[in-house]
Each structure stands twice: as structure tokens, then as C-alpha cells.
Amino acid sequence: MTGTAAVDAAPYFDVTDPSFSIKSAAVHEARERSWYARTNYGLAVLRYEEVSRLLKHPKLRQGSAAWPAHNGITEGPFADWWASWVLNKEGEEHHRLRRLMNPAFSPKLIGGLVPRFQALAGELIDGFRESGGCEFVSEFAEPYAARVIAIMLGIPESEWPVIARESATIGLAMGVTIRQDMPKIEAALANLYAYADELIADRRRGERDDFVSALVRAHRDSDSLSDTELRDGLLLLIFGGFDTTRNQLGLAMQTFMRHPDQWRLLAERPELGGKAVEEVMRVNPTVTWVTREAREDFTFQDLDIAAGTTVHLFSESAGTDPRVFGEYSFDIAADRKPHFGFGGGAHHCLGHFVARSDMSEALPLLARRMRDPRPAGGEEWLPDSGNTGPVRLPITFTPAA
Amino acid sequence: MKVIVDLAKCQDHGQCAIAAPVVFQMDEEGKLVWDGSPDESQRLEAEEAADVCPVQAILIQD
Ligand code: HEM
Ligand code: HEM
Numbered sequence: 001m002t003g004t005a006a007v008d009a010a011p012y013f014d015v016t017d018p019s020f021s022i023k024s025a026a027v028h029e030a031r032e033r034s035w036y037a038r039t040n041y042g043l044a045v046l047r048y049e050e051v052s053r054l055l056k057h058p059k060l061r062q063g064s065a066a067w068p069a070h071n072g073i074t075e076g077p078f079a080d081w082w083a084s085w086v087l088n089k090e091g092e093e094h095h096r097l098r099r100l101m102n103p104a105f106s107p108k109l110i111g112g113l114v115p116r117f118q119a120l121a122g123e124l125i126d127g128f129r130e131s132g133g134c135e136f137v138s139e140f141a142e143p144y145a146a147r148v149i150a151i152m153l154g155i156p157e158s159e160w161p162v163i164a165r166e167s168a169t170i171g172l173a174m175g176v177t178i179r180q181d182m183p184k185i186e187a188a189l190a191n192l193y194a195y196a197d198e199l200i201a202d203r204r205r206g207e208r209d210d211f212v213s214a215l216v217r218a219h220r221d222s223d224s225l226s227d228t229e230l231r232d233g234l235l236l237l238i239f240g241g242f243d244t245t246r247n248q249l250g251l252a253m254q255t256f257m258r259h260p261d262q263w264r265l266l267a268e269r270p271e272l273g274g275k276a277v278e279e280v281m282r283v284n285p286t287v288t289w290v291t292r293e294a295r296e297d298f299t300f301q302d303l304d305i306a307a308g309t310t311v312h313l314f315s316e317s318a319g320t321d322p323r324v325f326g327e328y329s330f331d332i333a334a335d336r337k338p339h340f341g342f343g344g345g346a347h348h349c350l351g352h353f354v355a356r357s358d359m360s361e362a363l364p365l366l367a368r369r370m371r372d373p374r375p376a377g378g379e380e381w382l383p384d385s386g387n388t389g390p391v392r393l394p395i396t397f398t399p400a401a
Numbered sequence: 402m403k404v405i406v407d408l409a410k411c412q413d414h415g416q417c418a419i420a421a422p423v424v425f426q427m428d429e430e431g432k433l434v435w436d437g438s439p440d441e442s443q444r445l446e447a448e449e450a451a452d453v454c455p456v457q458a459i460l461i462q463d
């Protein structure tokens with residue numbers, strides 16, 4: 001054990017303590033002392049270079065697969081569904097699903113949706129602009145994220161509350177009360193399955209030029225997605241894309257309210273929308289840690305990591321690492337190294353072209369029509385470790401055309 | 402067909418190696434290795450790799 005001395009000197013965090021904050025000065029100070037910390041959930045990696053390498057390290061696999069089993073849920077529809085996700089698959093099984101699904105998420109297909117993203121953002125903003133205030137999550141971030149998914153699925157955008165409601169119920173499985181909530185969760189899952197089956201049957205009857213048809217058509221040589229895999233694929237879109245996009249938009253608003261000069265710059269230069277999304281996700285990512293698990297014993301920079309160890313890659317700590325980014329600044333015109341807000345390696349977010357495209361359309365439109373946004377009080381937030389964001393974010397602003 | 406990878410952009414995500422395993426592979430260290438002039442039969446897969454690369458680092462020429 002060459003790493004023993006370093007192990008004992010490493011910082012320690014209790015990440016389940018409600019007062020622990022993953023974006024806190026304590027984490028940033030620890031980063032200056034050590035590239036990693038120990039936690040009651042395994043290792044936490046704090047610096048840019050090490051996060052970048054471990055994110056794609058061949059000795060690590062994605063680490064979320066064991067969650068239901070850790071909570072005593074080993075069978076039933078929920079456990080089956082969890083195991084079916086591409087996020088929880090490894091090796092050739094994972095690669096096969098990615099190969100079949102990738103074309104439906106291609107940047108070429110998504111480019112065609114940009115005018116619809118713009119129209120949607122405009123419509124939502126018009127709904128509250130003149131009043132000079134809004135609750136940003138329920139009046140913008142949530143309907144925007146859900147309706148983007150409705151657009152991709154080719155269902156009426158008016159059905160977005162179904163997506164939001166069932167998805168919120170299934171999201172209860174993220175929480176510590178997962179066992180008690182299981183009957184509700186499985187009922188919501190059944191509703192969405194029925195919904196997805198109907199969509200698939202419809203596209204099998206007559207193809208359209210849309211995302212669901214692209215999935216239905218997907219095949220490689222003689223291989224194609226089974227109906228069950230298609231259904232799971234559609235649910236992936238809902239669960240992988242809804243909360244994440246809603247939360248990331250809320251966090252973007254929070255960041256820009258702290259940097260009003262950058263909001264004004266974005267209003268003047270809408271072509272900076274894409275870079276604004278990258279800069280927000282670097283300093284204020286919704287996925288604050290990305291999870292990996294060691295497949296086998298290995299040594300990384302003198303640290304021995306045992307098989308089965310959970311490794312959390314802290315995306316905000318890495319994204320603000322002064323070794324790479326210098327003193328903290330938020331500048332949407334700067335050229336930066338890539339952030340880790342979409343994870344990386346084999347499991348790199350499948351939907352990132354969609355998320356990048358829809359958010360980079362929304363932010364400049366918001367900036368142009370809502371001048372000088374300020375918090376209006378009454379905010380509520382998710383805990384800031386894991387997947388975070390505002391639950392309520394009331395704001396006021398000066399309306400503009 | 403020429404396959405060019407901009408190594409200043411490439412982040413070794415390995416999505417190309419999933420899309421076109423004959424042309425792109427990840428070595429023991431998790432670094433990208435690739436065939437710069439693959440057989441014409443690999444064109445579709447190579448183009449798909451260029452399409453899925455998260456940082457759009459791959460260029461296919463002629
Ligand atoms: C701002 C919005 C989003 C954020 C921050 C985000 C973030 C992430 C992250 C961090 C991962 C895990 C990567 C890893 O373990 O290295 C991931 C995976 C994934 N995301 Fe996203 N995502 C977003 C939007 C979307 C959208 C819109 C979709 C679907 C259309 C989507 C579908 C997926 C899927 C399917 C995976 C699993 C991929 C795999 O395991 O191969 N995401 N996402
Ligand atoms: C297929 C759709 C989904 C995708 C792509 C997805 C993506 C993600 C991402 C990006 C993370 C954080 C990064 C990571 O831990 O590597 C994550 C963590 C997690 N997600 Fe999701 N999510 C999905 C749906 C759900 C749903 C529906 C639930 C609940 C039923 C859920 C439960 C969890 C749990 C328990 C974690 C681990 C949180 C932690 O490490 O503390 N996910 N997922």
C-alpha cells in the first residue's frame with residue numbers, strides 16, 4: 001500500500017450531513033490540499049485533471065446500477081426497468097443500445113427543431129412578461145423542458161403536465177423513502193409504459209419524420225430495438241431529459257442574476273447562447289457529482305482503489321479548479337476547457353445535443369425580454385449534492401420587447 | 402477516405418469507438434487510437450462516429 005500516508009492525510013466529508021454543501025468553500029479548500037477526499041459514500045475527486053481522467057477510466061464503470069438493490073429492491077417492474085436503462089448497462093450490451101439510439105439524437109436531426117424551440121420560448125415568455133415578474137421554475141423552466149420532450153416525441157405539447165406529473169412520481173425513487181413509495185412509483189411507470197406503447201404502435205402504422213420514427217427505424221445490420229427496448233428508450237428521454245433541463249435552466253437564471261453584466265451581454269449578443277450554456281454548466285452544474293464504481297483493484301496516482309469502491313466526480317469543484325481556470329470568473333465570451341456537466345466516456349449524456357440546443361435558444365430570448373432580473377424572495381431548493389436545482393425561483397425584472 | 406481527429410479537441414470519450422469499432426479503439430490507458438485511412442466499407446460507420454463525437458473532433462475527408 002504505497003498510498004497509505006496520503007490516504008490518512010486526505011480530507012473527509014460526511015456527504016449525508018444536511019449541512020454539507022458540495023459547492024462550498026470547504027470543498028474548494030480541500031481541493032487545494034488534495035486531489036481527492038474520502039466520504040461516507042466512497043471517494044470524492046475534486047480537481048479538473050483527475051476528474052477528466054477518472055470519468056473515462058477503463059477500470060471504472062457507471063455507478064448507479066446498484067441503487068435499488070442498496071435499498072432492498074431486487075425484483076418487480078421497477079427493478080427490471082432500472083436494469084434496462086442504458087445508464088445501468090456496461091460493455092457490449094451498453095454499446096449496442098448506444099449504437100441503435102445515437103442516430104435519433106444526431107445533431108443533424110436536432111438542428112431542424114431550433115425554430116420550434118424558439119417559438120416555444122417566445123410563447124412562454126409572452127405569458128408573463130408584461131407583469132414584470134414570474135415564478136421562473138413553474139412558468140418557464142418546467143413547461144419548457146417538458147414541452148421540448150413533447151416536441152421530440154411528436155405528441156401534443158398540451159400533454160406536458162402528464163410528463164411532468166408521472167416523472168415527478170417516479171423521481172421519488174431517488175429519495176430515501178424509495179421502499180414506501182414503490183406502489184405509487186410502479187403505477188406511474190405503468191401509465192407511462194402504456195403511453196409509450198401507443199406511440200410506438202402509431203409510428204409502426206405510419207412513419208413520420210420525427211424522433212420516435214428514427215428510433216423505430218433504428219437498426220444495424222439485422223439488429224434492431226425490440227418493442228420493450230423502444231419503450232424503455234422513450235422513457236429514457238423523459239427521465240434523462242426533463243428534470244435535468246428544468247434544473248439546469250433554473251441554475252442558469254441563478255448564475256446570471258449574480259452577474260447582471262453577463263445577462264446584458266447575452267441580450268446584445270444572442271449568438272453567445274451556446275457559450276453561455278457551457279459557462280453556466282461549468283460553474284453551476286445540475287449534476288453535481290457523477291458516479292463511478294471500480295470494476296477491479298487498481299492504483300491511480302499512488303492511491304490504491306479497491307474493487308467495488310464508489311467514486312464521485314465533483315463536477316463543480318473540477319469546473320472551478322484554479323489550476324485550469326485561474327481565479328473564479330464567469331465570462332460567457334471566454335474560451336474554456338470542457339466542463340463535466342454531461343459526464344463523459346462511454347456514458348456521456350446521450351441527449352446533450354438536444355439539451356445544449358434548447359437551452360442555447362432559450363437563454364438569449366430570456367435575456368432580451370427580461371432586463372435586470374432579480375430574486376423576488378421565497379426560493380426553494382433541492383439539496384445541493386446529487387442532482388440539484390431550484391424548486392421555486394420567484395423573480396422580478398424590467399420587461400422589454 | 403481519410404479520417405482526421407483534432408486531438409486538441411478530443412477528450413477520449415470513446416463514443417467513436419462505440420459507433421465504429423473497426424476504425425476507432427480505446428487503448429489500455431483509455432486513450433484514442435484510430436485508423437487514419439480505413440477501408441471504404443467503413444464509411445457509414447465512420448460518418449456516424451463523426452456525428453456522435455460529443456466534441457465534434459472528427460473530420461472525414463473524401
Ligand atoms: C441539461 C440537461 C442535461 C444534463 C445536465 C444531463 C446530464 C447527464 C449526465 C451527467 C449523464 C451521466 C453521464 C456519465 O455517467 O458520465 C447523463 C446521461 C444520460 N443522459 Fe443526460 N443530461 C441532460 C439532458 C438529457 C436529455 C435531454 C436527454 C434525452 C433526450 C438525456 C439522456 C441521457 C441518457 C440516455 C443518459 C445515459 C447515457 C448512457 O449511459 O450511455 N439527457 N446525462
Ligand atoms: C434513464 C433516465 C435517467 C437518466 C439518464 C438519469 C441520469 C442521471 C444522472 C445524470 C445522474 C447523476 C450522475 C451519476 O450519478 O452518474 C443520476 C443519478 C441518479 N439517478 Fe437518475 N437519471 C434517469 C432517471 C432516473 C430516475 C427515473 C430515477 C429514480 C427512479 C433516478 C435515480 C437516480 C439515482 C438514485 C441516482 C444516484 C444519485 C446519487 O448518486 O446520489 N434516475 N441519474
Ligand code: SF4
Pocket residue numbers: 406410411412413414415416417418425433453454455456457458459
Ligand atoms: S468520440 Fe470524439 S472525443 Fe471521444 S474519443 Fe472519439 S474523437 Fe475523441
